[in-house]
Amino acid sequence: MPGQSVGAVKSQRAHFDQPLHLRSGGILPAYDLVYETYGTLNAAKSNAILVCHALSGHHHVAGHYADQPDNIGWWDNIIGPGRPLDTDKFFIVGLNNLGGCHGSTGPSSANPATGKPWGADFPMVAVIDWVHAQARLADQLGIDSWAAVMGGSLGGMQALRWSITYPERVRNAIVIAAAPKLSAQNIAFNDVARQAILTDPDFHGGHYYEHNTRPLRGLRLARMFGHITYLSDDQMGEKFGRELRNSAFSFGFGVEFEVESYLRYQGDKFAGYFDANTYLLMTKALDYFDPSREDNGDLKATMARSKANFLIASFTTDWRFTPARSKEIVAALLANGRNVSYAEISLNFGHDSFLMDDAHYHGVVDAYLRNIKL
Amino acid sequence: MTHTLGRPDFDVIAAWVEPGHRVLDLGCGDGTLLKYLIDSRGVRGVGVEIDDANVLAAIKNGINIIQGNLECGLDEFADQAFDHVVLSRTLQTVRHTEGILREMLRVGREAVVSFPNFAYWKNLRSVLDGRMPVSEDLPYQWYDSPNVRFFTLLDFEDLCTKMGLIIRERSILDEAGNPVECTESRDVNFLGSLAVYRLTRNR
Numbered sequence: 053m054p055g056q057s058v059g060a061v062k063s064q065r066a067h068f069d070q071p072l073h074l075r076s077g078g079i080l081p082a083y084d085l086v087y088e089t090y091g092t093l094n095a096a097k098s099n100a101i102l103v104c105h106a107l108s109g110h111h112h113v114a115g116h117y118a119d120q121p122d123n124i125g126w127w128d129n130i131i132g133p134g135r136p137l138d139t140d141k142f143f144i145v146g147l148n149n150l151g152g153c154h155g156s157t158g159p160s161s162a163n164p165a166t167g168k169p170w171g172a173d174f175p176m177v178a179v180i181d182w183v184h185a186q187a188r189l190a191d192q193l194g195i196d197s198w199a200a201v202m203g204g205s206l207g208g209m210q211a212l213r214w215s216i217t218y219p220e221r222v223r224n225a226i227v228i229a230a231a232p233k234l235s236a237q238n239i240a241f242n243d244v245a246r247q248a249i250l251t252d253p254d255f256h257g258g259h260y261y262e263h264n265t266r267p268l269r270g271l272r273l274a275r276m277f278g279h280i281t282y283l284s285d286d287q288m289g290e291k292f293g294r295e296l297r298n299s300a301f302s303f304g305f306g307v308e309f310e311v312e313s314y315l316r317y318q319g320d321k322f323a324g325y326f327d328a329n330t331y332l333l334m335t336k337a338l339d340y341f342d343p344s345r346e347d348n349g350d351l352k353a354t355m356a357r358s359k360a361n362f363l364i365a366s367f368t369t370d371w372r373f374t375p376a377r378s379k380e381i382v383a384a385l386l387a388n389g390r391n392v393s394y395a396e397i398s399l400n401f402g403h404d405s406f407l408m409d410d411a412h413y414h415g416v417v418d419a420y421l422r423n424i425k426l
Numbered sequence: 427m428t429h430t431l432g433r434p435d436f437d438v439i440a441a442w443v444e445p446g447h448r449v450l451d452l453g454c455g456d457g458t459l460l461k462y463l464i465d466s467r468g469v470r471g472v473g474v475e476i477d478d479a480n481v482l483a484a485i486k487n488g489i490n491i492i493q494g495n496l497e498c499g500l501d502e503f504a505d506q507a508f509d510h511v512v513l514s515r516t517l518q519t520v521r522h523t524e525g526i527l528r529e530m531l532r533v534g535r536e537a538v539v540s541f542p543n544f545a546y547w548k549n550l551r552s553v554l555d556g557r558m559p560v561s562e563d564l565p566y567q568w569y570d571s572p573n574v575r576f577f578t579l580l581d582f583e584d585l586c587t588k589m590g591l592i593i594r595e596r597s598i599l600d601e602a603g604n605p606v607e608c609t610e611s612r613d614v615n616f617l618g619s620l621a622v623y624r625l626t627r628n629r
Contacts, residue, residue, distance in 0.1 A: 363485075382492060382503040386472065391449075393485055396493045398478070412478055421484040 055134030058090045061065075061115035061125070063155065066192050071149075072185060075340075078175025081164065084168065085189055086155035087111045087147035090131060091139035093193070098426045100143045100195045102186060103127065104203035104210035107334045109324060110154035113146030129409040136418035141426075142199065148190075150185050151177040151333040156340040159329030160261060172258025177333055179206075179341045183213045187221065199424055202226035204406030205373065206334065209341050212381065214345050215358040222360045224424055226417065229370055229406040231377035232351050232384070233342035241281050245274035249328045258329055271328045272319035279318050284402035333393035351384040361391040363420045365413070367405035368398045393420065431458050434603025435514055435540040438622045442538060442595070443467055447509040449533060452496055452526070453516035455480050459490030464489075472508075474500070497522055500529045508534040515540045515620075517565075518573040524589060531591070531627050540622040544614045545578035548601065562601050563619045579615045586625065595624040 053394025065086050072080045086088050088111050093100060105126070114131035116124050125146075131137040137144055148156040151174060159174040190198070201211040201222050215225040231238070249255060252270030256263050280288075292311035307313045347353035362385055368380035375396045385392040395416045399405035405413070429437055436459050443449060445468045449461050454473030457480075463469045464547055472490045475481050484491035493552065497520060511528065511534030518541050522525050530537040540566035542563040544550075549559035558568040566573065577585075579598065598606040606617045 192506070379502050383504075386492075386502055386507065387504050389470070391490050392492070393490055394492045394494075395481055395485075412482065415482050416485055419482055423488045 055138070056132050057124075057128055058115040058116040058132045058139055061088050061090065061112075062117070063088050063111060065155070066189055068185070068188055070188070072181065072188075074175050074181045075178035076176035080150065080157065080175065083150060083157035083185070084155070084161075085147050085150070085157075085185060087145060088113060088125075089113075089146075089193075090114055090144040091142050093143040093195070094293060094426065096426070097194055097196065098199060099141060100145060100190075100193070100198050101137060101200045101202060102190070102198050102214075102420075103131075103137070103144060103146045104182075104201065104207035105146065105149065106203065106205040106207045107338070108322070109207065110152060111146050111148040111156075112154070114144070127286075127407065129407075130414060130417065131282065136414050136421055137202075138418075138421070139246070142421070145189070145193065145195075147186065147189060147240075149177075149182045151337075153327035153330040153332055154375055158327065159258070159333065167271060169259075169261040172329065174333070176336055176349060179209050179213045180217060182210055182337070183217055185275075186210070186214075186421055187218055190221070197221045197223055199426060200224040200226055200421065202228070203230075204228040205230060205403065206338055206341075208340075213341075213343060215360045215362070216354055218361040219357055222358075224363070225358070225360045226363045226365075226420070227378070227381060228365045229367055229373055229378075229382070229403055231373040232344060232380050234339055235377075239339050241278070241372075242339055245278050246332055246335055248273035248277065249332060252328075255328065258332075260328070267328045268323045271331060272316075272323040274328075275322040275326075276315045276319040276333060279315060281372050282403040284371070284400060286369065287400050288403060290400070351380065352387045355384040355390065356388050357379075358388075358390065359386070363393050363395070363417070364408075365395045365397055365416065367402070369400055370403045370405060372403040384411050429603050431462060433459070433514075435620055436462065437623050438597040439463075439512060439514065439538050439540070440467060442502065442536075442624055443469055443510055445469070448507065449510045449512060450474070450503065450508040451512045451514070452500075452530070453513060453519070454484065454489070454491065456483035457487040457491060459512065459514065460484075460489050461487050469488075496520055496526055502531050502535040505532055506535060507587070508515050510534060510536050510538055512538045514538075514540045515542065518575045521573055522602045523576055523585070527585075527589060527591065527625075529550075531625065535626065536594070537625040538593075538622070539582075539625065540620060541577075541582070542613065543579045543598075543618045543621050544576050545580070546601070546619040547616050548619070550616075561619065579618060579621045580611060582621065582623070583611070586623075591627050593623055594626055597622040 112125045114125035114128045148154040149156045163170040199213040203211045208227040211225045214382045249270035252267035254265045255267040295310040344351040344354045366375040382394045449469045449471045450472045481493045511530040541600040552559040599620045601619040
């Protein structure tokens with residue numbers, strides 16, 4: 053990996069007193085957003101890039117904490133001096149979205165009305181709500197317009213939403229491994245994951261905090277299931293095949309195949325730190341995402357409101373959001389005469405490819421960003 | 427004679443494109459032609475390219491590039507979205523010849539096609555000598571050639587007639603890139619190494 057890490061970083065917290073009216077009709081009277089920044093905002097404040105996170109991401113995008121050298125940001129491989137999001141040129145902002153469980157106001161935060169955790173009473177948040185909240189963070193940071201808004205998967209959807217809702221504030225949108233809206237199959241996957249959580253006896257209608265318990269079994273199952281859809285069949289075949297943990301079948305229901313061991317480990321790890329209510333909210337935000345709904349399903353009309361230049365990228369083995377889904381966005385942009393480039397990247401890691409350190413993939417992002425005029 | 431970017435067909439194509447036109451370049455490589463047309467003619471351009479290294483190079487060149495396979499059609503482009511759709515030295519590498527020509531004239535008002543003429547006299551002599559031709563315009567050995575269709579200028583014109591395509595203009599170049607100055611098709615077929623056509627269709 054060329055370039056360097058940004059090194060030790062610190063999280064910051066921004067407080068917002070102005071109520072946020074949400075798409076669901078709910079209102080957040082006040083809220084906090086935790087965020088991190090890397091690099092230096094230039095005097096013209098023209099070099100800022102917003103990196104939006106996906107389903108399980110957060111504000112710790114790059115670098116490590118001084119007291120936790122192993123706690124490395126989730127997209128560290130693309131950010132730093134000499135890396136595609138070059139901190140010698142750009143000022144990078146990452147945040148934890150509303151409804152999250154990494155410090156920003158979410159279901160596990162205290163509801164000011166009751167003093168108890170919001171739990172299931174936390175209002176449903178949509179991608180457009182996140183974008184409005186991110187815009188207020190930009191205001192606080194003095195950033196009128198982003199050099200780029202960028203993200204993979206659900207993060208890419210936020211970049212797309214930014215370009216539609218705040219066309220004057222986004223000069224470039226980098227939308228990776230995303231889709232203009234979820235398919236029935238995508239929604240079905242999400243619902244099975246939600247059902248695993250909702251039917252866990254420890255869920256208590258979302259108010260499990262008060263019962264000093266957490267729906268760990270449901271969250272673990274949701275993650276195991278989701279994880280399968282983020283990988284490719286080929287990759288699982290290469291990584292695990294039909295390898296057994298022991299040499300012979302045990303004819304039982306314990307962990308036998310390596311792939312079972314891996315998935316259970318991933319499920320346990322995730323359930324250990326993630327909040328089930330946040331998982332429910334994030335999957336619903338995905339399901340509801342469909343900017344073209346404002347134009348009776350005409351994505352071309354929706355993208356007519358955008359003014360940004362676009363880089364759209366997809367991965368050949370991504371079956372969660374296939375290249376064809378990215379091409380729907382490309383077609384809508386071309387129909388509006390927008391500047392758009394589209395790369396279909398051959399990588400073997402399914403939907404998760406967007407997080408991988410691959411020379412061609414990173415080369416494409418690097419080349420695009422190097423041409424951005426500040 | 428010196429040619430723009432070492433490609434004589436680029437000069438011909440550039441002369442047919444008017445300032446401000448919308449141009450789609452299929453198989454655009456690293457975007458050299460588009461960049462030239464944008465810089466010198468002020469066109470609005472988009473390229474399509476399948477190869478990873480070319481896609482990367484085109485992004486470096488600041489070109490709007492869409493990665494895709496011409497054999498699969500041009501679904502992401504709307505009808506009549508372009509003034510010119512260019513296919514330079516690529517038709518002979520495409521299996522679905524009629525399909526791509528139809529698609530070009532669906533998304534564009536005019537198709538500009540350049541291709542090596544297999545009936546060029548040096549190519550014929552080479553075959554008579556018992557060897558597959560290798561030349562400036564056919565720079566590959568038979569075993570590493572991307573070309574899958576082998577046709578002549580006259581063959582191409584027959585296909586245009588069959589498909590109801592109108593040849594608005596043709597420019598035939600010799601191996602040095604100089605225009606072949608005769609009009610009799612049989613002679614041109616013999617003397618031309620590279621053919622550049624400007625096609626349209628009745629609407």
